Amino acid sequence: xxxxxxxxxxxxxxxxxxxxxxxxxxxxxxxxxxxxxxxxxxxxxxxxxxxxxxxxxxxxxxxxxxxxxxxxxxxxxxxxxxxxxxxxxxxxxxxxxxxxxxxxxxxxxxxxxxxxxxxxxxxxxxxxxxxxxxxxxxxxxxxxxxxxxxxxxxxxxxxxxxxxxxxxxxxxxxxxxxxxxxxxxxxxxxxxxxxxxxxxxxxxxxxxxxxxxxxxxxxxxxxxxxxxxxxxxxxxxxxxxxxxxxxxxxxxxxxxxxxxxxxxxxxxxxxxxxxxxxxxxxxxxxxxxxxxxxxxxxxxxxxxxxxxxxxxxxxxxxxxxxxxxxxxxxxxxxxxxxxxxxxxxxxxxxxxxxxxxxxxxxxxxxxxxxxxxxxxxxxxxxxxxxxxxxxxxxxxxxxxxxxxxxxxxxxxxxxxxxxxxxxxxxxxxxxxxxxxxxxxxxxxxxxxxxxxxxxxxxxxxxxxxxxxxxxxxxxxxxxxxxxxxxxxxxxxxxxxxxxxxxxxxxxxxxxxxxxxxxxxxxxxx
Amino acid sequence: xxxxxxxxxxxxxxxxxxxxxxxxxxxxxxxxxxxxxxxxxxxxxxxxxxxxxxxxxxxxxxxxxxxxxxxxxxxxxxxxxxxxxxxxxxxxxxxxxxxxxxxxxxxxxxxxxxxxxxxxxxxxxxxxxxxxxxxxxxxxxxxxxxxxxxxxxxxxxxxxxxxxxxxxxxxxxxxxxxxxxxxxxxxxxxxxxxxxxxxxxxxxxxxxxxxxxxxxxxxxxxxxxxxxxxxxxxxxxxxxxxxxxxxxxxxxxxxxxxxxxxxxxxxxxxxxxx
Numbered sequence: 001x002x003x004x005x006x007x008x009x010x011x012x013x014x015x016x017x018x019x020x021x022x023x024x025x026x027x028x029x030x031x032x033x034x035x036x037x038x039x040x041x042x043x044x045x046x047x048x049x050x051x052x053x054x055x056x057x058x059x060x061x062x063x064x065x066x067x068x069x070x071x072x073x074x075x076x077x078x079x080x081x082x083x084x085x086x087x088x089x090x091x092x093x094x095x096x097x098x099x100x101x102x103x104x105x106x107x108x109x110x111x112x113x114x115x116x117x118x119x120x121x122x123x124x125x126x127x128x129x130x131x132x133x134x135x136x137x138x139x140x141x142x143x144x145x146x147x148x149x150x151x152x153x154x155x156x157x158x159x160x161x162x163x164x165x166x167x168x169x170x171x172x173x174x175x176x177x178x179x180x181x182x183x184x185x186x187x188x189x190x191x192x193x194x195x196x197x198x199x200x201x202x203x204x205x206x207x208x209x210x211x212x213x214x215x216x217x218x219x220x221x222x223x224x225x226x227x228x229x230x231x232x233x234x235x236x237x238x239x240x241x242x243x244x245x246x247x248x249x250x251x252x253x254x255x256x257x258x259x260x261x262x263x264x265x266x267x268x269x270x271x272x273x274x275x276x277x278x279x280x281x282x283x284x285x286x287x288x289x290x291x292x293x294x295x296x297x298x299x300x301x302x303x304x305x306x307x308x309x310x311x312x313x314x315x316x317x318x319x320x321x322x323x324x325x326x327x328x329x330x331x332x333x334x335x336x337x338x339x340x341x342x343x344x345x346x347x348x349x350x351x352x353x354x355x356x357x358x359x360x361x362x363x364x365x366x367x368x369x370x371x372x373x374x375x376x377x378x379x380x381x382x383x384x385x386x387x388x389x390x391x392x393x394x395x396x397x398x399x400x401x402x403x404x405x406x407x408x409x410x411x412x413x414x415x416x417x418x419x420x421x422x423x424x425x426x427x428x429x430x431x432x433x434x435x436x437x438x439x440x441x442x443x444x445x446x447x448x449x450x451x452x453x454x455x456x457x458x459x460x461x462x463x464x465x466x467x468x469x470x471x472x473x474x475x476x477x478x479x480x481x482x483x484x485x486x487x488x489x490x491x492x493x494x495x496x497x498x499x500x501x502x503x504x505x506x507x508x509x510x511x512x513x514x515x516x517x518x519x520x521x522x523x524x525x
Numbered sequence: 526x527x528x529x530x531x532x533x534x535x536x537x538x539x540x541x542x543x544x545x546x547x548x549x550x551x552x553x554x555x556x557x558x559x560x561x562x563x564x565x566x567x568x569x570x571x572x573x574x575x576x577x578x579x580x581x582x583x584x585x586x587x588x589x590x591x592x593x594x595x596x597x598x599x600x601x602x603x604x605x606x607x608x609x610x611x612x613x614x615x616x617x618x619x620x621x622x623x624x625x626x627x628x629x630x631x632x633x634x635x636x637x638x639x640x641x642x643x644x645x646x647x648x649x650x651x652x653x654x655x656x657x658x659x660x661x662x663x664x665x666x667x668x669x670x671x672x673x674x675x676x677x678x679x680x681x682x683x684x685x686x687x688x689x690x691x692x693x694x695x696x697x698x699x700x701x702x703x704x705x706x707x708x709x710x711x712x713x714x715x716x717x718x719x720x721x722x723x724x725x726x727x728x729x730x731x732x733x734x735x736x737x738x739x740x741x742x743x744x745x746x747x748x749x750x751x752x753x754x755x756x757x758x759x760x761x762x763x764x765x766x767x768x769x770x771x772x773x774x775x776x777x778x779x780x781x782x783x784x785x786x787x788x789x790x791x792x793x794x795x796x797x798x799x
Contacts, residue, residue, distance in 0.1 A: 322693050343696045351694050359687035363709050373695040423691065 001026045001197060002047070002165060006059035007069075009042060009221075011052060016042050018222045019059070024165065029191055029198040031208030031229070033244070034218030035442040036413075040201045043218075044167045047199075048086055049076035063165075081108045085158030089170035091150035095142040101128070101153045102138025108160040127156040131186060147308075148179035152186065159190065166190070169201045176307035176469060181513035184211055203442060205248045206472075206515040209233055217241045233518065243444060249517055250447035251476040252454035257299040258479060263333060263431055263463050264296040264319070264349075270327035271314050288314040290487040291328070296431065301457065301464040303478035303495060305471060305510070311487040312467050316435050319465070320351055332431070347376040350424035354436035356416035360408040367404035370394070370423045377427060393422040396459075397452060414445035418452065425456070433465045438473060450477055471514045475499050483507045533785025539778025543771070547593035556584035558591055558745060567761055579750075579764055580757065589771050592745040595657060596775070599739070600726030602661045604719050607668020612715060614669070615676025616707060619684060620699040631677070634670035642667045642729070650738045657740040664729045668722050675718045679711035713790035717783050724779035731772050747772050 002024040009017035017039045024030050034040045045051050047061055047068055061068045063083060071079070080086075088094045095104060105127055106120035115123055124138060131152040142150055151171060158166055168187060172180035188211060191198050202208055208215055209229060216226035217240065225238040236242040269292045275283030288311045296302050306312045317323040319330060321341030330337050332345050350373060353359040360369050367390045374380035374389075381389050391401035397418040408416060417437065424432055434453070438446045454477065456462060468474050474481060474495070481498050483491040483506065491504040502508045555575070565582035568574055576585040618630040646663035653659050683689065684707070692702045733739035734748025742749070747768040754764035 320690075320694055322690065346694065346696050349694075351691070353687040353690065355687055359691055361688045361692075361706050361710065372692060372697075376696040420691075 001064065002199075003062045004043075004047075004059070005062070007043070007046060007061055008058045009039075009046060009051070010056050012054040016055075016221055017046070018220075020218075020221075020223055022216055022223065022226070024197050024199060026164065026197055027191060027195050028214065029188075029200060029212045031212030031215045032199060032201045032218060033203070033205055033208055033215060035203055035244075035444065037220075038218040039221040040218050041169055044086070044169055044199065044201055047165075047167065048080055048084060049073070078112070081158075081163065082112055082161050083163050084165045084167060085161070085163040086167040086169070087151070087154045087158050087171050089173050091147055091154055091174065094154050095150055097142050100139045100141055101136070101145070102140075105138075105153065105157045105160055108157055112161060114161060123160065124156070127160050128153070130159070130190075131156045132182075146179075147175055148182060151175065151179075151183055155183075155186065155190075159194070159196070162194070163196070165197045165199065167199045167201070170203070171200070172207065173202070173204070177471065177510060177515075178307065178513040180207075180515070184515070187211070204515065205233075205244060205443075206517045209517055210515050217244065245517070247443040247447040249472070250443075250450060252447075252451045254301075254454040254477070255458045256301075256479060257458070257461055259298040261298040262295045263298050264465075265331045266295070266319070266328070267293050267331075268328040269293065269315070269318065269325055269330065271311075271318050271323065272326040288487055289318065289325075292484075292487075292489050293328075294482055294489060294492060296463055296465055298430070298463055299457070299461050300480065301466055301478040303474040303481035304465065304467045304484060305469065305474050305481060306484035307469060307510075310484045312484050313435075315484070316351075316433060316467055320349070320433060321346065343376045343378075347373065347427040348429045349431040349433065350427060350429040351433040351435060352417070352420045352424050352437040354439050356413045356420065356440060359420050360416070362408060364408075365404070366390075366394075366406055366408065366419055369408065369419065370404070370426055373423060373427045389426065390422075393426050394419075396425060396456065397422045412445075413441055414449060417441060417445075417449055421449075421452065421456070425460070428460070429462070431463045431465065433467070435467050436469070437466075439468060439470060446473070453477065471499075471511065472516075483510070530785045530788045532781045533789055536778045536781025536783070536785050539774055540782055541778075543593050543775045543778070544597060546590045547597050550587070550590035550594055554584075554587040554590055556587045558583050558587045559743060567757075576767055577763060580753070580761075585764070585767055588745045588750060589747070589767060592747045592750060592768065593771070593775075595734075595740050595744060595746045596727045596730050596772075599657055599661050599664065599730040600723050603664035603668055603726045603729075604722050606661070606665030607672045607722060608715070608719060611669040611672025611674075612676045612708075615673040615678075616680055616703040618673065618677045619680035619707070620703050622681060622684070630673065634673050637667065637670045643732075646733055646738055655738045655741060657744065657746075660730055660733045660739040663733070664726050667729075668726070671722060672715065672718065675714060676711060679714045680707045683707050683710050713786075716790065717787040720779050720783035720786060724776040724783070727772065727775055727779070 002022070004020055004022040007017055007020040008015070020043055022030065032040045032043065046057060049068060049071060057069050102121060102124050105124035109115040109120040109123055110117060121138065128134070128136065128138070133149060133152050133156070136145070136149065145153065171187070172183050175183060184207065187198060190196050200208060200211060212229050214227065215229050215232045216223050217232065217238065218224070219240045225232060225241045232241060233245070236245055269289055270287065271289035273286045273288055275285050292315060304312055318325050321337050325338065332349060335345065337345055367387065370390045370393055371386055374386065387404065390404050394401050394403055399415065399418050399422070408419065411419065438449050441449060450473070453464070457464060466474060466478050478495045480493065481495045482489050483498065483504065485506045491498060491502065491507045498507060499511065502511055563582055565578050566580055568578045570577045574584050574586070579585055579588065614630050618627040621627050642663070645666065646660065649659050649663050689702060689706060692706055730739055730746070731748035731751065734746040735752045737752070739748055740746040750768040751765055758765050
């Protein structure tokens with residue numbers, strides 16, 4: 001049905017795609033896998049005729065007999081929605097916040113002149129029922145829905161006209177694992193029952209392994225390997241596929257020096273937000289953390305997993321002494337940090353954040369960024385001494401000391417995360433809080449950062465509090481794990497035990513929902 | 526180096542011209558402006574008087590140049606008052622978002638916004654007498670809430686960024702973070718706002734002088750030149766047109782420069798243009 005032949009694309013002279021050829025048969029799911037910048041989204045935009053200005057293409061992209069690349073804009077408008085529907089990564093921004101969801105689903109029908117307003121409302125209701133939102137009235141606004149529900153609305157709008165091809169660009173990347181599982185199930189059933197074809201674009205091999213009939217692997221604008229899912233995953237003929245596969249399941253080798261010395265002890269911690277303020281009174285208070293207690297030992301890696309809204313960010317802020325708490329106690333190095341964390345304690349507990357782009361002041365140089373925590377030391381090194389310490393920190397994270405005179409925008413995402421780690425290490429802390437520190441990285445970069453973290457832990461005897469929603473990563477790097485749900489720790493124990501024999505229903509649910517790469521070594525044997 | 530937007534170049538050229546005129550007039554003017562020579566009054570433009578003379582025989586070009594001094598000085602000082610008081614207030618409000626301090630600052634802002642600026646200016650001059658200093662005060666007071674609002678609005682999203690959290694875990698307090706991280710990251714917005722307030726200040730000074738509440742004779746001012754020309758607008762229109770043109774050109778130049786600066790300094794717009 002779709003036949004892309006030798007598609008090349010350049011934008012303002014920069015080559016983006018090089019000789020891409022793909023086929024999608026009716027009723028088929030094609031998984032297009034690659035890391036950021038590999039050109040997978042551009043391939044989808046080329047099919048939709050939505051390429052940015054200055055784009056030049058060669059080759060053909062046939063939908064049946066029509067070449068999508070040479071079609072004039074008016075004809076493309078007719079085609080979008082009618083024959084090809086698309087859903088995007090971010091359900092928070094893909095919907096217009098000022099329109100009801102019913103209006104947004106009906107919009108496609110009215111624009112294409114397929115239905116009168118009244119009919120469109122009826123069809124919109126039908127589509128929303130189809131995507132599992134039968135309990136949600138049409139007059140709801142996007143902000144009243146959860147992320148998963150919004151993604152369902154996007155899908156309903158995309159399938160409003162019964163398109164033959166649905167393009168899903170990282171449809172579940174912004175969602176929690178349990179929501180992700182539900183959305184993937186929905187997409188699967190749409191293909192099975194309504195005869196759609198699906199082009200599923202993702203960075204996550206585990207997602208396509210479970211979903212796709214065929215897989216195409218993209219690297220720097222070219223397809224390096226394609227074939228049936230079982231075949232690609234089992235044979236991994238191209239080295240890049242093999243590397244991607246290995247990186248996804250990467251477990252860094254760690255030497256554990258756990259000592260029975262508690263560094264951080266949290267007891268019955270409560271964090272309560274005052275209710276939303278209206279004109280004169282406040283709403284009921286919201287308890288984001290309720291009675292949390294755990295201990296972090298020296299040299300240990302402790303994981304904290306939970307879905308968005310479970311309170312793990314709030315807990316992290318409290319542990320870092322950034323927010324007041326309403327009950328309980330936090331003792332770090334044997335000393336309570338309440339009500340205000342002393343600078344000497346702060347120097348011993350540092351943090352690495354998720355976003356490698358937002359965690360540096362764009363106007364600061366790397367040496368200024370890395371030495372900022374020196375503020376905590378009473379006798380902070382100055383001048384040449386300071387630069388020597390920064391150089392040492394950069395070397396520890398395998399960056400060059402000369403990098404200290406550059407600005408953050410000159411580095412890639414992985415390098416920035418190394419800078420963030422260097423900043424956290426500069427005061428020689430004993431505890432490192434890793435707040436989704438590898439979640440925004442590509443799998444191969446993520447694997448290298450995990451290796452670095454394991455190496456640093458061995459070298460400096462660090463304790464890690466590793467906060468993540470990604471169960472694979474938590475399993476790979478932690479010794480013990482805490483599972484958090486609705487402000488409470490529902491299960492804790494050694495990582496292997498919790499993952500292999502979860503006792504709490506929520507943990508079981510979470511583990512079941514997480515997509516996993518099939519164990520190919522077994523199948524090959 | 527990216528190309529500068531044309532609006533910025535044109536705006537900077539126009540504003541630069543008037544700034545240069547004001548600076549030159551400090552050292553030299555074609556004719557002394559305190560030389561009243563009734564015999565020379567209302568002459569058309571000539572080689573000696575490039576733009577002619579006014580009803581008292583003073584050289585109009587010289588008057589305009591010295592008048593530029595008054596306008597620019599009043600506007601700069603008024604913007605200075607706004608920046609010096611408004612920006613710290615806005616930063617403090619953003620750093621303590623939702624607190625009583627934020628409330629007090631922002632409601633105080635609303636209060637000043639609610640007063641018609643001319644009424645305040647009249648009040649001040651009624652109490653302390655008309656003068657350029659009082660005009661500066663009156664215009665300056667109204668710049669405070671403008672800068673407080675812009676600073677607070679721009680600072681709030683900065684406060685949600687991770688590098689602020691990193692600075693907090695480095696033990697830095699709110700004041701230090703505001704100065705080190707927030708202010709440099711909102712400076713471009715403040716610069717743009719300052720150019721716009723600067724042009725509004727020139728207009729306000731002209732308006733106050735026009736109604737006699739600004740600079741007093743013999744200090745020349747564009748606004749007063751306009752009001753003095755009023756009675757002769759049919760017989761000698763150039764007397765009104767020339768200072769009017771000076772005001773329009775300066776304000777236009779500053780506004781163009783403000784727009785151009787916004788485009789040149791905003792990284793998002795810069796990316797869009799590339």
